[in-house]
Amino acid sequence: MNPPRSIPRPRTAWAAAGTLALLALAGWHGIDRRALAADQPAAKAAPPVVATVATVQQQPMPVYRSGIGTVAATQSVTVKARVDGQLDRIGFTEGQDVKAGQILAHLDARALQAQLAQARATRAKDQATLANARVDLARTTQLIRDDAATQQQLDTQKALVAQLEAAVQTDDAQIAYAQVQLSYTTIVAPIGGRVGARLVDVGNIVHASDTTGLVVINQVDPITVVFTLPEEAFQDVNRALNASIASHQPLAVQATPRTGTGVLGTGSLTLLNNQIDTANGTVQLKARFPNPTHALWPGQYVNVRLQLGQRPDALTIPAQAVQRGQDGTFVYRVEPDGKTVQAQPVTVANVQDGVAVIDQGLSAGQQVVVDGQYKLKPGAVITAAAAGARQ
Known part of the structure; x- marks a missing residue:
């Protein structure tokens, strides 16, 4: 008897055929993608960033301390009457420059002139x-020699003479006092300066006790x-001030307007x-300025720069090159190849007149980016343009 034949399984055959088809399709896709990748051009590199650069300079730089100040008259005097009387005449024009000793006003002097005449x-x-x-004393002295008068009579006459001498001295004092009082009727400028508005008109009665006075004089030059x-800043200023006293060279001070440019005046520190x-943690200083053109005026607010000395070999860069980051100040330094930049931490001593003085982080001759930093990152490639060449 023959053994039974095995019956083939159609599903298994079909599964094997499907698997082979999938593998063939995957291989074709892989070959196709590699071909497409080979046909695509390589990605383009980022273009260089156009940036303005400047060279680190080594040069002498003055050391300043800056603050805000108020202009004040060197001297300010409220001119008042020293005796009571009627104001007869005014000898000045409002806003006029006057000199010390110049007559400003006259008071009615007739009553004081009469007092002086009476004292005389x-x-x-x-x-x-x-x-x-x-004369009586001389006569009594002679009578004493002739035994014709008593010693008491002589002593009485001497006392009378001494009493009258004292009376004459009192009269001299009264005359001097009356002359001084009379002189007060002519009111003169105690200082030179600019007079303000007239505070009393002619014809008014003024008193020595008046608080307003006649006019205010401010010395403005x-x-x-x-x-x-x-x-x-106290220790720096104190050291510089002591050095200036020893060298007889006062510390220079500049005054500039609060808005705008230019220098209003250059003077010297006096206090x-x-x-x-302790209320605000500040120390007060005072400077004196020659002011022939009256560019400075009492009550004016100004910016003040006190020069404490000079750094002989300061490293300087334009102030706009300095950037601020989470770790402090830095600049973009150009590498020696002249194309790439790196972030360089720096220590800034101070900034003045658009120039930053660098204590640490740079050396003379290096180049830093001063414009275009917002497009940069460490390792970026630049096309360098010299400062002032970029429009």
Whole structure:
């Protein structure tokens, strides 16, 4: 008897055929993708960034401390009457520059002139009485020699002469006092300067006790600027001031307008106050300025720069090259190849007039980016343009 034949399984055959087809399709896709990748061009590199660069300079730089100040008159005097009287005449024009000793006003002097005349008359009377007493004293002295008068009479006459001499001295004092009082009717400028608005009109009665006065005189040439600096600056200012005293070279101070450009005046430091204000942590300073053109005026606010000295070999870059990051200040330094840049941390000593003085991080001759930094990152490629060449 023959053994039974095995019956083929159609599903298994079909599965094997499907698997082979899938493998063939996958291989075709892989070959096709590699071909497409080979046909595509390579990705383009990022274009260089156009950036303005500047060279680190080594040069002398003045060391400044800056603050805000108020212009004040060097001297300010409210001119007042020193005696009571009627204002007769005014000898100045409002806003006029006057000199010390110039007549500003006259008061009615007739009452004081009469007092002076009375004092002189009293003196003349007392002098006549004194002369007669001296004659009597000489006569009594002679009678004493002739035993015709007593010692008591002589002593009485001597006392009378001394009393009359004292009376004449009192009269001299009264005359001097009356002359001084009379001189006060002519009011003169105690200082030179600019007069302000007239505070009393002619015809008014003025008194020595009046608080307003006749006019205010402000000395505006030279003029003073009062300013403050943080207490952290005290030691630097104190050292510089001591050095300037030893060298007889006062510290220079510049005053500039709060808005705009230009220099209003250059003067010298005259005062470093003897205490620090604990309320706001500042120290007060004062500088004096020649002011022939009256560019500085009392009450004006100004920016003040106090020069403490000079750095002989300071490293400087344009201030706009300095950037601020999370770790502090840095600049984009150009590598020696002149094409790539790196972020370089720097320590900035101070910034003045658009120039940053660098303490650490750079050396003379290196180049830094001063414009176009917002497009850069460390390792970026640049096309360098010199400062001032870019439009």
